[in-house]
Amino acid sequence: MSLDVDIEARRGKFTLDAAFQSEARALALFGRSGAGKSTLADVIAGLTKPRRGRVVFDGETLYEQRRTNLPAWKRRIGVVFQDPRLFPHLSVRQNLLFGNEAADIGEIANLLGIDTLLERRPRSLSGGEARRVAIGRALAAKPRLLILDEPLAGLDGARRAELLPYLERLKREGGPPLVYVSHSVDEVTRLADEIVLLAHGMTLACAPVSEIFDHPEAEAAAALDAPISVVEAKVSGHDADGTHLTLGDQGFVVPRVDAQPGDRARLVVDARDVAIALSNPRDLSVQNRLVMRVAALKPRAEGVVVRLEAPDLVLKSLVTPAAVAQLGLEPGRTVVALVKATAAGRSH
Numbered sequence: 001m002s003l004d005v006d007i008e009a010r011r012g013k014f015t016l017d018a019a020f021q022s023e024a025r026a027l028a029l030f031g032r033s034g035a036g037k038s039t040l041a042d043v044i045a046g047l048t049k050p051r052r053g054r055v056v057f058d059g060e061t062l063y064e065q066r067r068t069n070l071p072a073w074k075r076r077i078g079v080v081f082q083d084p085r086l087f088p089h090l091s092v093r094q095n096l097l098f099g100n101e102a103a104d105i106g107e108i109a110n111l112l113g114i115d116t117l118l119e120r121r122p123r124s125l126s127g128g129e130a131r132r133v134a135i136g137r138a139l140a141a142k143p144r145l146l147i148l149d150e151p152l153a154g155l156d157g158a159r160r161a162e163l164l165p166y167l168e169r170l171k172r173e174g175g176p177p178l179v180y181v182s183h184s185v186d187e188v189t190r191l192a193d194e195i196v197l198l199a200h201g202m203t204l205a206c207a208p209v210s211e212i213f214d215h216p217e218a219e220a221a222a223a224l225d226a227p228i229s230v231v232e233a234k235v236s237g238h239d240a241d242g243t244h245l246t247l248g249d250q251g252f253v254v255p256r257v258d259a260q261p262g263d264r265a266r267l268v269v270d271a272r273d274v275a276i277a278l279s280n281p282r283d284l285s286v287q288n289r290l291v292m293r294v295a296a297l298k299p300r301a302e303g304v305v306v307r308l309e310a311p312d313l314v315l316k317s318l319v320t321p322a323a324v325a326q327l328g329l330e331p332g333r334t335v336v337a338l339v340k341a342t343a344a345g346r347s348h
Contacts, residue, residue: 026171028195046075053065135170
């Protein structure tokens with residue numbers, strides 16, 4: 001997917017000034033409520049007309065000021081909103097076929113796990129099931145891009161956990177490119193390849209997932225209590241201890257995850273879960289010990305954020321000023337990062 005956006009749009013008194021370029025197959029629009037995520041998604045879909053600028057998708061100009069404004073129905077972009085908007089008088093099968101009676105819904109139903117729901121009516125579905133049907137209906141139209149606008153909003157933890165694997169499967173198994181709107185760290189770190197960070201109606205950055213949370217506004221948008229590190233890893237195997245990963249050129253163990261050796265995985269590590277030692281300590285239960293170098297120290301109200309680096313690996317650790325002084329931490333110093341095991345999400 002290639003997406004080039006440089007627009008200004010207004011909704012009432014709100015102004016969105018957004019500019020970014022991305023070739024990610026799964027792109028997240030991330031920011032606090034009111035940042036402009038949904039407005040930007042609607043501009044891409046053709047549901048909101050900008051005041052100026054351009055929108056180019058895969059080399060085709062969808063909008064250019066005073067020249068082109070391709071209607072939404074010609075853009076072949078599927079949009080799934082927070083509200084599934086299913087037709088209550090139609091069965092799931094009929095909802096999937098609405099607008100494209102020739103669609104082959106068998107593969108879609110299997111992909112989203114709704115093949116046993118086809119004869120049911122929307123009122124009998126759970127929130128997660130209804131969202132999957134709405135996604136299926138969008139897929140049946142064979143869009144060249146699928147926009148998911150807060151698709152898990154309003155669902156409880158169990159329903160969110162139920163739906164996320166289907167979204168991962170949609171990305172993994174040949175679905176269309178995705179633009180995913182959310183302010184959830186868990187969702188965007190599991191699904192996105194790149195993230196567009198928005199705040200106060202402006203784009204602050206467009207960067208890989210592993211880099212975006214270096215921005216203070218990303219932390220604020222996610223309401224984080226501490227900095228996080230998003231780390232790319234590779235699954236090397238499983239045993240009684242859990243799933244073994246390779247981070248850069250070092251090993252790491254997490255609780256067992258459903259992945260095959262060779263799969264990519266993504267870790268989200270809380271800076272408070274990374275302790276620092278000057279040497280590899282004995283008689284300690286922490287399994288994950290990574291040799292790293294202090295790259296930078298940044299004082300904050302809650303402590304000092306220590307940026308640690310190793311080949312193809314960056315971690316943040318939150319320690320006290322007293323610990324910095326006691327350990328003599330300074331840029332260039334080699335240390336051992338002691339990391340609590342954390343869950344891994346698959347990355348593709």
